[in-house]
Amino acid sequence: MEIYSNENEQMDALRRFFANNGKALAVGVVVGLVALGGWRYWSGHQETVDAGASAEYQQLTTAMQADKPQTLDAVAKFASENNNTYGALASLDLAKQYVEASQLDKAAAQLQSGLNDTKDANLQSVINLRLARVQLQQNQADAALKTLEGVKGDGWSAIVADIRGEALLSKGDKQGARDAWSKGVASDASPALKQMLQMKMNNLS
Template identity: 40%
Template sequence: MEVYTNENDQVDAIKRFFANNGVALVVGLVIGVGGVFGWNYWQSHKTNVLQESAQKYEAVSTQLHSGTVQGIEAAQKFAAETDDVYSAMMGLELAQISVDKGDLANAQKALTYALAKAKTVDMQDLISFRLARVQLALGNLDQAMTSIENIKGKSWQAAAQDVRGDVLLQKGDKAGAKAAYTQGLESDGSQSLRGILTLKLNNVSNS
């Protein structure tokens, strides 16, 4: 089911980023904690925890994509019990599987949990965008609008305005939808997205 456009490139990029830099990011957050002994202990502990989480994520992700009930249950357990970026990424994977099955309610649930575990603005924006698309498909228009308003990154604004326009159009607000599509075109979006926004803007203007 094509509920939201393919952002798998962004997801893969985030995975690669945290695979390469995740430990350094976590370590960097506590610079200035103070005390050489305390710092070294904390650094070693957090590094080990994140590495263990990364390894478990890879194993559970492989199990999840085997398509078994056990794999889904293992992924849900990992997402619930892990409190780092890998929990958020597992939530994204669970949501994608639910969307592929047409189970939008479970997709919304998985994305809501993932958003609570997301540690970076870019990942929060990605999850909020996908959540908004799912909520729109479910007809939860007010929730979808809230999710769109939570998107902060400049690079996401064209896509966010695209969905915002769709929500407003469903609400019967053609003027608002037209303004959203126009704002999306004025943002930094891909050529394909600009084409979609242009088509939607023309349809609203001529209706």
């Protein structure tokens, strides 16, 4: 759906990174935090758990189909039982299914849960952006503006500007929307995104 188009490339890159480098991440964390003799056992155990979560995530999300509720339930169960990056990714995938089914309350709940499952700043930014879009669809402009405050990093500035402009416009603040979109146009965004923001500004006139 259009609601997800601006973040798809970043989301796919994050998913591939964690799927392909989960083991290395687990080992790196252990090496950095544990310096005593027991670290080898812990490392091996954590690596096994991480690899298992990655494999299960791939299996469940690949099989997920909107017309088969049992597949959605399986992903929801996985997300609730894995308070880690894979749980957060599962929540994102499940939220997308709920949005496409117009079950916005369930989508928002999954995204909120995903935020609590990961400490990765980029993944948190993706989740916050998608949550803000869902909140806009729920006519919760103030909540969307608050959610956007959780998006960190200059690389997201144009997308944030796009959503902020939509939220402000829904509140009747045309000047605020114009200012937001203007900042997006002035940012280091893709030509396509800049053109879209400029068109929105032109439509205000």
